[in-house]
Amino acid sequence: MKEKSKKFKYFTYIRSKFDYIMKKILVTGGTGFIGSHTVVELINAGYEVVIADNLSNSKTGSLEGIEQITGVKAPFERVDLCDKVAFEALLKKHRSINAVIHFAAFKAVGESVEQPLKYYHNNLTSLINLLDLMPQYGIENIVFSSSCTVYGQPEQLPVTEQSPIQPATSPYGQTKQISETIIRDVVAASDRIKSIALRYFNPIGAHASALIGELPVGTPNNLMPFITQTAIGIREQLNVFGNDYNTPDGSCIRDYIHVVDLAKAHVTAVSRLMENRNKKPFEIFNLGTGTGVSVLELITTFEKVTGVKLNYRIVGRRAGDTEQVWADTSFANNELGWKTLSTLEETLLSAWNWEKRINNNG
Numbered sequence: 001m002k003e004k005s006k007k008f009k010y011f012t013y014i015r016s017k018f019d020y021i022m023k024k025i026l027v028t029g030g031t032g033f034i035g036s037h038t039v040v041e042l043i044n045a046g047y048e049v050v051i052a053d054n055l056s057n058s059k060t061g062s063l064e065g066i067e068q069i070t071g072v073k074a075p076f077e078r079v080d081l082c083d084k085v086a087f088e089a090l091l092k093k094h095r096s097i098n099a100v101i102h103f104a105a106f107k108a109v110g111e112s113v114e115q116p117l118k119y120y121h122n123n124l125t126s127l128i129n130l131l132d133l134m135p136q137y138g139i140e141n142i143v144f145s146s147s148c149t150v151y152g153q154p155e156q157l158p159v160t161e162q163s164p165i166q167p168a169t170s171p172y173g174q175t176k177q178i179s180e181t182i183i184r185d186v187v188a189a190s191d192r193i194k195s196i197a198l199r200y201f202n203p204i205g206a207h208a209s210a211l212i213g214e215l216p217v218g219t220p221n222n223l224m225p226f227i228t229q230t231a232i233g234i235r236e237q238l239n240v241f242g243n244d245y246n247t248p249d250g251s252c253i254r255d256y257i258h259v260v261d262l263a264k265a266h267v268t269a270v271s272r273l274m275e276n277r278n279k280k281p282f283e284i285f286n287l288g289t290g291t292g293v294s295v296l297e298l299i300t301t302f303e304k305v306t307g308v309k310l311n312y313r314i315v316g317r318r319a320g321d322t323e324q325v326w327a328d329t330s331f332a333n334n335e336l337g338w339k340t341l342s343t344l345e346e347t348l349l350s351a352w353n354w355e356k357r358i359n360n361n362g
């Protein structure tokens, strides 16, 4: 008996050391585009990861990709976070989670205009369930996927974290603004919960292995997958939405960031929270490259690096588009000690390699 209790104590001691070293992170939306790349970077950084996703906009193929890249099979739970009972069952099963990175959300701007309640219900209920359950399961840290959409068309460029929030132009954008407000209020009311909201600019590209990448369901809404699908012949023609904007070449300007650079920022942010290096209980960072690139420049650069000619034509403006936006990244660079490493050329090539691989063409 004495021997057993000694052994048990030793086991508990080792386990506590192990827990200390192997912090466990729940990644919601972990099979999606940014989620899957973040899971890879977390595993590479030595974290234990639990993936939750309802697969509404992603496939389990990304789990195989993650395993092939890292050699680790992270536990996966197919769960809808709006189902609080199922969500709680996940937290009961995977005890001692140290932090959550919350990606799970709908993100199609146009669809959100047509079906606002779908967006308000899904994006807000899942977040509220998460914030409600976190204290009960001793989880104190949450990294939240936000968007530069909260800035609308900023008056001054590049846009800093202090730039005023503009009225949202879509229910999707509204859910990002409301989510940030909900988190701010919950953090203020709690003496334990800390959070970092990351405002993404335009994530594109794919992992260098081409084993994971962006997999839009149906016709892509975003420019990058539309470009690669046109280049490979899935789409006949790419429409450029407007060349009469007040920009040097008349097309809209965005800040396109490599998804792997973006994923790495999540590792930095979540460790900052878990190691209590955050300066405030709720912090916000812009994640971009700091460089604005026009739609036409993106097309030209893609053609140059891939050698593929794109069939495109200029059409009318897309409703609700922001004319130009790019990030001031100095706060993230200085405070997180993070910066983007990939060039635009590398980023575009990685997106192309991924498109070729999923079409068994390269």
Ligand code: UFG
Residues within 6 Å of the ligand: 107, 108, 109, 147, 148, 149, 150, 173, 200, 201, 202, 221, 222, 223, 224, 226, 238, 239, 240, 241, 242, 252, 253, 254, 295, 318, 321
């Ligand atoms: N564009 C085209 N043709 C297309 C698709 C897009 O010309 O077929 C143009 C758009 O008009 C825009 C630019 O390419 O000027 C980028 O458009 P995306 O749809 O790729 O990206 P957005 O900047 O409009 O939106 C993205 C995310 C949103 C997010 C927003 C701001 O998709 O979820 O960034 O964060 F809200």
